[in-house]
Amino acid sequence: GNSVTQMEGPVTLSEEAFLTINCTYTATGYPSLFWYVQYPGEGLQLLLKATKADDKGSNKGFEATYRKETTSFHLEKGSVQVSDSAVYFCALSGSGGSNYKLTFGKGTLLTVNP
Amino acid sequence: GAGVSQSPRYKVAKRGQDVALRCDPISGHVSLFWYQQALGQGPEFLTYFQNEAQLDKSGLPSDRFFAERPEGSVSTLKIQRTQQEDSAVYLCASSPRTGDDTQYFGPGTRLTVL
Numbered sequence: 001g002n003s004v005t006q007m008e009g010p011v012t013l014s015e016e017a018f019l020t021i022n023c024t025y026t027a028t029g030y031p032s033l034f035w036y037v038q039y040p041g042e043g044l045q046l047l048l049k050a051t052k053a054d055d056k057g058s059n060k061g062f063e064a065t066y067r068k069e070t071t072s073f074h075l076e077k078g079s080v081q082v083s084d085s086a087v088y089f090c091a092l093s094g095s096g097g098s099n100y101k102l103t104f105g106k107g108t109l110l111t112v113n114p
Numbered sequence: 115g116a117g118v119s120q121s122p123r124y125k126v127a128k129r130g131q132d133v134a135l136r137c138d139p140i141s142g143h144v145s146l147f148w149y150q151q152a153l154g155q156g157p158e159f160l161t162y163f164q165n166e167a168q169l170d171k172s173g174l175p176s177d178r179f180f181a182e183r184p185e186g187s188v189s190t191l192k193i194q195r196t197q198q199e200d201s202a203v204y205l206c207a208s209s210p211r212t213g214d215d216t217q218y219f220g221p222g223t224r225l226t227v228l
Contacts, residue, residue, distance in 0.1 A: 043118070089157075100162055102217060
């Protein structure tokens with residue numbers, strides 16, 4: 001079945017540091033890939049997505065590229081801010097008739113210090 | 115506009131009690147999903163509705179779990195005879211169209227079973 005493995009946290013960075021959170025996946029077919037973010041006390045919010053190989057999703061300075069050859073979708077940001085402190089989840093959709101079913105990684109807690 | 119809302123936000127139940135968790139999706143959204151998120155884990159799929167039809171309930175962990183969406187809008191997740199292992203955050207998500215794999219999440223209901 002489908003699975004997502006993401007970098008274990010917690011990750012602690014200073015403001016303006018470079019961020020990478022690794023995500024690899026196992027899936028059949030051609031899933032879409034997602035990063036969701038969960039700020040303290042809030043629900044999951046879609047951060048970015050990519051629907052096919054070599055697509056780059058981007059939003060709020062975050063980027064991730066769908067790499068089919070390495071089955072990866074690593075999240076990057078060039079300069080983090082304190083407000084980026086949150087839990088980040090990598091996810092993929094099912095394929096074919098089950099494309100609605102999201103499979104999530106365990107999440108990575110990011111803390112950014114001033 | 116209004117996002118997905120869930121109530122109650124927190125629920126404490128004694129083991130053996132029945133609970134009902136409510137989800138109000140974004141108005142007009144066709145698809146509705148329930149996920150279970152255990153502490154320190156990513157969300158796990160429970161069930162999927164397209165309008166009022168429950169098309170997939172493969173993730174429901176036991177026959178004590180029951181979900182409905184009788185008029186294709188509000189949904190209720192019911193857990194009968196709660197057990198301690200049911201303690202988790204229950205997330206609801208909705209999506210505007212069938213086949214649209216972008217899901218919008220509510221804040222969740224944190225269920226604690228004593």
